Amino acid sequence: MTQDELKTLVGQAALLYVEPGSIVGVGTGSTVNKFIDALAGMKDQIAGAVSSSTASTARLQALGIKVFDATEVDELAVYIDGADEIDHAGYMIKGGGAALTREKIVAAQSRKFVCIADESKLVKTLGAFPVPVEVIPMATGRITRQFAALGGVAALRLKDGVPLVTDNGQHILDVTGLKIIDPLGFESQVNQWPGVVTVGVFAFQKADVCLLGAPGGVKTMLF
Ligand code: 5RP
Numbered sequence: 001m002t003q004d005e006l007k008t009l010v011g012q013a014a015l016l017y018v019e020p021g022s023i024v025g026v027g028t029g030s031t032v033n034k035f036i037d038a039l040a041g042m043k044d045q046i047a048g049a050v051s052s053s054t055a056s057t058a059r060l061q062a063l064g065i066k067v068f069d070a071t072e073v074d075e076l077a078v079y080i081d082g083a084d085e086i087d088h089a090g091y092m093i094k095g096g097g098a099a100l101t102r103e104k105i106v107a108a109q110s111r112k113f114v115c116i117a118d119e120s121k122l123v124k125t126l127g128a129f130p131v132p133v134e135v136i137p138m139a140t141g142r143i144t145r146q147f148a149a150l151g152g153v154a155a156l157r158l159k160d161g162v163p164l165v166t167d168n169g170q171h172i173l174d175v176t177g178l179k180i181i182d183p184l185g186f187e188s189q190v191n192q193w194p195g196v197v198t199v200g201v202f203a204f205q206k207a208d209v210c211l212l213g214a215p216g217g218v219k220t221m222l223f
Contacts, residue, residue: 008034010035010117010211010212010213011031012034013116014116015041017078020046021045022047022078024050024076024077024080025052025080025106026051026056027052028055028056028103029099030082031117033056036056036059039060046065048065048067050068050109051102052099052103052106055099070106074109075109075110076110077110078113078114079113081113081115081116082117082121083207084121084129084132085126086121087123087124087126088124091126091201093129093202094132095131095198096129098132098157098164100132100134100199100200103202104198113206113208115211116211117211118213119212119214125179126183130155130175131199132157134166134168134170134197134198135195135197138195139194139196143196147173153176156171156172157171157174168197170197183201187201187202187204208222
């Protein structure tokens with residue numbers, strides 16, 4: 001199976017976690033796009049979605065799924081999203097699609113986080129994938145130096161040759177060279193640095209379930 005087919009498989013499998021009549025928390029990325037496409041098939045059975053990005057909002061609305069603002073909803077039963085890396089405890093690196101801040105917000109609002117990923121995302125230790133960190137632009141120099149002190153190299157993410165601007169009007173640093181053996185400690189530490197909006201380590205908002213696509217089918221991991 002191709003990676004794209006594995007993404008389709010887990011996107012469809014995630015429908016099992018959608019409660020009829022509910023509002024669904026929806027992440028961002030190519031795997032989630034497969035989920036959104038599958039969700040369209042049951043759009044008349046759900047009340048709608050809370051989205052984590054303008055890109056997912058546009059896709060949901062184009063398929064006729066009502067999108068609620070996060071502030072209109074107290075709690076969501078489930079949040080479905082992909083990951084750039086997930087370890088065997090359900091800790092993740094996210095933000096490859098630059099949507100990490102809204103993803104963490106919607107995840108925090110949800111009772112259950114269901115991660116959908118192909119098997120290439122499963123790792124022993126987080127950190128081979130560059131850790132995305134959303135930052136206030138004026139703080140990028142100092143935060144880059146703070147990562148250097150930890151052994152990391154932070155690079156400003158560019159789009160079309162200029163700094164990428166997130167849905168929240170901020171920039172992204174991608175940090176390589178880190179081996180994250182204590183995801184909770186790392187997330188706490190970086191969260192304290194002035195100018196950090198969101199660090200792309202999801203330890204406090206880890207997955208409860210991972211639907212992992214492999215050639216043999218979908219493997220369900222519970223954490
Ligand atoms: C976006 C994310 C995505 O979930 C992550 O990048 C995985 O994306 P894909 O499903 O395209 O591999 O965190 O900010």
